[in-house]
Amino acid sequence: MDLLAPDQPITITAARAAGFSANDLTDLVEQGTLVRPFQGVYLSAAAAADVRERARAVGLLLPDGAALAREAAAWLHGVDVRPPDRYREAPLLECVSDSELLLNAVRRPGLRGYLADLPAGDIVTVHGVPVTSPARTALDLARYTERYMGLAALDMFSHRRLLSLDEISERIQALAGRRWIARARSVLALADPRAELPGESWTRLRIHEAGLPLPDLQIRLFDETGRENYRLDMGYHAVMVALEFDGEQHHRATTEQSCHDERRRTDIERRWGWTAYAFHAGHVLGRQPVVEATVIEALGLRMEPSRRRWDAAGSR
Numbered sequence: 001m002d003l004l005a006p007d008q009p010i011t012i013t014a015a016r017a018a019g020f021s022a023n024d025l026t027d028l029v030e031q032g033t034l035v036r037p038f039q040g041v042y043l044s045a046a047a048a049a050d051v052r053e054r055a056r057a058v059g060l061l062l063p064d065g066a067a068l069a070r071e072a073a074a075w076l077h078g079v080d081v082r083p084p085d086r087y088r089e090a091p092l093l094e095c096v097s098d099s100e101l102l103l104n105a106v107r108r109p110g111l112r113g114y115l116a117d118l119p120a121g122d123i124v125t126v127h128g129v130p131v132t133s134p135a136r137t138a139l140d141l142a143r144y145t146e147r148y149m150g151l152a153a154l155d156m157f158s159h160r161r162l163l164s165l166d167e168i169s170e171r172i173q174a175l176a177g178r179r180w181i182a183r184a185r186s187v188l189a190l191a192d193p194r195a196e197l198p199g200e201s202w203t204r205l206r207i208h209e210a211g212l213p214l215p216d217l218q219i220r221l222f223d224e225t226g227r228e229n230y231r232l233d234m235g236y237h238a239v240m241v242a243l244e245f246d247g248e249q250h251h252r253a254t255t256e257q258s259c260h261d262e263r264r265r266t267d268i269e270r271r272w273g274w275t276a277y278a279f280h281a282g283h284v285l286g287r288q289p290v291v292e293a294t295v296i297e298a299l300g301l302r303m304e305p306s307r308r309r310w311d312a313a314g315s316r
Contacts, residue, residue: 009057077131135163152198168184203243215243240274275298
């Protein structure tokens with residue numbers, strides 16, 4: 001398998017030309033020797049964790065003049081906006097070009113191509129691969145994807161200081177009247193660079209769409225010496241109620257993680273008087289109004305939460 005050394009990602013076409021059948025490639029993937037980071041390209045399993053090598057693998061699928069875009073571009077910029085039901089899978093492989101001829105060259109299963117204006121200033125190179133710039137990537141996600149993904153993109157890109165929200169505002173103004181730009185404008189109105197994880201963005205969007213007061217973000221709790229002990233994702237100071245999003249990877253993967261979070265929240269309530277409610281993806285992206293009911297009760301509001309179609313497949 002020297003042909004498939006860590007520094008040599010290879011397309012399925014090139015692999016077959018080198019004498020590997022489709023069954024050979026399938027067997028090597030099942031054995032763990034190879035991985036398929038995106039459909040149509042293979043990479044040594046030893047290199048799979050290296051973002052540069054994965055980027056090189058993606059680059060093999062792109063023709064000159066096209067740029068990686070949207071979810072895959074965000075991933076290469078270090079921003080992961082994949083929804084929970086796909087967090088174990090590779091990002092969607094999408095590209096953009098202003099040439100219909102180039103798009104015809106990239107059309108294949110697993111690769112989505114979009115025809116759109118692509119000024120030179122909207123293309124940057126990441127690990128040797130042409131990628132839409134952070135601002136263009138975030139705007140495309142806010143414009144064309146579900147609102148929860150678009151908000152997470154704006155929050156995460158701005159949190160990492162890869163763009164400013166003023167920059168996105170200027171771009172939106174320049175595109176006034178264009179298709180789907182109203183969606184991007186509505187998402188921008190909620191964006192906040194203080195959000196640190198996509199789940200926090202999703203939770204905040206759900207609260208907003210239910211017509212409930214938005215919580216403050218990143219509430220810091222200090223001890224008597226002035227040292228910060230804890231930081232709450234979001235909450236309401238008036239009632240000392242915090243809302244936190246527990247992601248699968250860092251909070252729900254093991255019993256130890258769950259116990260640690262429980263001890264932390266018990267300590268927060270005992271020492272600072274804050275009651276912290278934890279939500280996971282099933283609450284925040286599901287159909288049951290768990291988040292809404294919690295906020296309504298915590299704020300003492302006289303309204304009934306309603307079951308809504310708000311999930312990864314059906315959010316607006």
